[in-house]
Amino acid sequence: MNSDLESSTNGNSGCRVVVLISGGGTNLQALIDAAQQDTLAGAQLVGVLSNRPNAGGLARAAQVSIPSITLNHQDYASREAFDAAMLHNIDAWQPDLVVLAGFMRILTPEFVAHYEGRMINIHPSLLPKYPGLHTHARAIEAGDREHGATVHFVTTELDGGPAIVQASVPVHSDDTEAILAQRVQTVEHQIYPAAVAWFAQGLLTMRSGRAYMRGKLIGSTGLNWNESAP
Numbered sequence: 350m351n352s353d354l355e356s357s358t359n360g361n362s363g364c365r366v367v368v369l370i371s372g373g374g375t376n377l378q379a380l381i382d383a384a385q386q387d388t389l390a391g392a393q394l395v396g397v398l399s400n401r402p403n404a405g406g407l408a409r410a411a412q413v414s415i416p417s418i419t420l421n422h423q424d425y426a427s428r429e430a431f432d433a434a435m436l437h438n439i440d441a442w443q444p445d446l447v448v449l450a451g452f453m454r455i456l457t458p459e460f461v462a463h464y465e466g467r468m469i470n471i472h473p474s475l476l477p478k479y480p481g482l483h484t485h486a487r488a489i490e491a492g493d494r495e496h497g498a499t500v501h502f503v504t505t506e507l508d509g510g511p512a513i514v515q516a517s518v519p520v521h522s523d524d525t526e527a528i529l530a531q532r533v534q535t536v537e538h539q540i541y542p543a544a545v546a547w548f549a550q551g552l553l554t555m556r557s558g559r560a561y562m563r564g565k566l567i568g569s570t571g572l573n574w575n576e577s578a579p
């Protein structure tokens with residue numbers, strides 16, 4: 350691991366983390382596992398919010414007694430009203446960091462501005478390639494030899510905020526969408542806890558729409574996990 354990506358494994362920053370989910374929550378699980386293994390630099394998972402009552406991730410939170418709340422977006426008259434309710438509930442947990450982990454809603458500019466520099470997302474592609482949906486199918490369709498995942502700060506541009514870290518995996522000629530998705534998820538579960546730990550240690554910052562690691566500007570495609578991971 351090079352010095353850029355070095356992180357202590359047992360800090361005690363007390364960084365309060367709220368995780369937003371819509372689905373199965375395997376990334377949430379990776380964060381829970383990292384917290385339990387003391388590799389999240391002391392970050393605490395203080396709350397989970399789902400917009401879907403049946404999101405599998407809710408059971409993962411319950412299993413380790415992380416408080417959770419479901420706000421069904423269909424119960425709100427507008428995106429603005431839904432985001433205002435989310436903000437109110439998230440802020441009750443007093444988060445230092447909001448982590449989008451498979452949260453499938455477009456956020457209002459007001460919501461994004463409120464958490465500027467303290468909200469991150471994981472996207473299943475090598476951004477800036479393939480923002481949006483169906484990234485695995487698009488990579489296969491394009492004949493890409495490489496695919497992967499990117500952690501980035503959230504800005505109002507969909508999947509367009511400054512990249513933090515990126516991990517790539519090979520694409521095999523006989524890959525199906527599901528097989529490739531699974532290969533990508535394996536690296537997602539490595540880079541997301543790592544990024545949260547860096548943030549918790551105060552190593553990672555966003556200023557004027559740019560991401561910095563230890564005060565050093567991060568390149569446009571993020572830190573390269575493949576070159577630097579242990």
Ligand code: GRF
Binds near residue numbers: 373452471
């Ligand atoms: C992940 O592939 C992530 O990249 C994308 O949504 C998926 C969530 O999966 N944003 P999970 O719910 O964490 O299993």
